Amino acid sequence: MTGYLTHCGRNEDGTYRLVIPNREISNLFDRQIRNWFYEKIEGGLDPLFHAFDRHSTADIEENINSCMRDSISFMDGGNTKEMKETFFHGLLLGMLRSRRGWRVQSNREAGNGRADIILTDRTRDCGHIIEVKYSDSYAELETDAQKSLRQIDDTLYDDYFRDSDIDIVYHYGIAFHRKKCKVADDSSSGHRCPG
Numbered sequence: 001m002t003g004y005l006t007h008c009g010r011n012e013d014g015t016y017r018l019v020i021p022n023r024e025i026s027n028l029f030d031r032q033i034r035n036w037f038y039e040k041i042e043g044g045l046d047p048l049f050h051a052f053d054r055h056s057t058a059d060i061e062e063n064i065n066s067c068m069r070d071s072i073s074f075m076d077g078g079n080t081k082e083m084k085e086t087f088f089h090g091l092l093l094g095m096l097r098s099r100r101g102w103r104v105q106s107n108r109e110a111g112n113g114r115a116d117i118i119l120t121d122r123t124r125d126c127g128h129i130i131e132v133k134y135s136d137s138y139a140e141l142e143t144d145a146q147k148s149l150r151q152i153d154d155t156l157y158d159d160y161f162r163d164s165d166i167d168i169v170y171h172y173g174i175a176f177h178r179k180k181c182k183v184a185d186d187s188s189s190g191h192r193c194p195g
Contacts, residue, residue, distance in 0.1 A: 045063075048063035049099045051063055061181060064181050064183070068180070089117070092117065096119060102121055103119070104117065105120075110155075110160035111155050115130075115160060116131050125167070127164075131148035134177070140175070145183060148172075149184050151173075172184070173185075
């Protein structure tokens with residue numbers, strides 16, 4: 001009724017679909033959500049950031065899982081696999097964007113496709129490419145995380161950094177199911193950028 005959300009139809013289960021009606025309100029929500037992250041998690045994401053700094057797959061996984069246990073419901077994300085994957089992509093994007101000094105981009109054209117998340121760390125002069133999947137079950141988490149890694153290589157996402165001064169790029173495949181994720185990393189020493 002206040003105009004912050006607009007009704008745009010109904011889902012098959014009878015729930016309403018809502019959208020943010022314009023850029024001004026979208027920016028307002030973005031600022032409020034970012035402020036909420038800083039308030040609620042103040043310093044709480046530092047272990048995740050440091051895990052990326054150290055390229056510690058186990059610590060990245062544990063910190064994302066911990067954050068999800070404390071903040072989301074397994075009902076979040078909608079009722080289709082695509083919607084759930086988009087939800088977790090956005091959740092991870094919001095977490096990573098809250099670190100000052102990182103350049104975090106979503107769905108950027110790279111190589112022969114679009115990388116889910118590209119993170120440029122100017123402090124350490126390295127890049128991170130993250131591909132996100134939603135798994136149908138806990139048993140498929142490892143397999144789907146590995147598929148994500150193959151997609152990064154097969155689609156040549158490293159080409160994004162071809163004309164930059166970034167020489168080292170780390171790859172992460174992250175698969176989610178409900179409130180759990182699995183992180184796979186084939187780049188403990190990092191990949192050399194093409195070119």
